[in-house]
Amino acid sequence: MTATRSTRQRDVIARVLDAAPGPLAVPEVLSRAQSDLPGLGIATVYRTLKLLTDQKRIHPVTLDGETRYETAGKGHHHHFSCTRCGRVFTLHTCPVALPSGTVYPGGFIVEAHEVTLYGQCPDCAGA
Amino acid sequence: MTATRSTRQRDVIARVLDAAPGPLAVPEVLSRAQSDLPGLGIATVYRTLKLLTDQKRIHPVTLDGETRYETAGKGHHHHFSCTRCGRVFTLHTCPVALPSGTVYPGGFIVEAHEVTLYGQCPDCAGA
DNA sequence: TTAGTTGCAAACCATTTGCACATCA
DNA sequence: TGATGTGCAAATGGTTTGCAACTAA
DSSP states (O other): OOOOOOOHHHHHHHHHHHHOSSOEEHHHHHHHHHTTOTTOOHHHHHHHHHHHHHTTSEEEEEETTEEEEEESOOOSOEEEEETTTOOEEEEOOOSOOOOTTOEETTTEEEEEEEEEEEEEOHHHHHO | OOOOOOOHHHHHHHHHHHHOSSOEEHHHHHHHHHTTOTTOOHHHHHHHHHHHHHTTSEEEEEETTEEEEEESOOOSOEEEEETTTOOEEEEOOOSOOOOTTOEETTTEEEEEEEEEEEEEOHHHHHO
16 A cells, blocks of 8 residues: 655645645745755655645645645635735635525525635735 | 738637636637537637637636636626536626725725635536 | 638647655654 | 655646638728
């Protein structure tokens, strides 16, 4: 069978995602992880993201055609994408009330929902 | 300067998108358009989708890492992605009330929002 | 006629995979 | 030591682009 090893690379990548204020794109993960591990290769980043995803420790989020990754287990949350600086933040309040099982007009049975807000993040709004 | 010509290919592709019940992925656009225009090439589909997007006649929607295209000017709406059959539908009711200018907790100024509902479409729920 | 468009094949580019070397246990 | 993991380079696969033939106006 297939054992899974703990390595420096995996630890660093997982830590980078934990420390982020929102989901990160692959190049962001790579460059942040490289400040701790200069030699880190992009292939390892992809392999590790896939591994952590399979282990449900992180999960992918697609925003504007770009796949980002975030730590799992943050509970129900949504995202805010800043139209000025492009950064993505995690929001912990939810603007919709659609419990699983809600039947939407037309006969659509809702099991989950995803919300993305677009606008100016606090930094950009202040400038 | 650059004039834009009306062609069979462009008409067919635009019509395919108009007729769809929701945003279509590139392979869906290609195969549907090919029933009218067997020789249609994938490059033309990509070029036309880009052209129509630039003209604001359609616009891209990213769902689960896949870029889809839908006719513009349908007014405010959202999407429902069926977890059984994978089809995507356009919904004309909106479950959130966040007018542009709303300030979200944390100081995020909301300009727009996007909602995707996941669950069973009427067909799959009935089966 | 002729600028604009198309299909094909080559080019691109982000992501994945093969392999020899390195490393965790 | 042996099974895993890593970095590098090659392979993939979806999307874009160059080019010669085609076509709308």
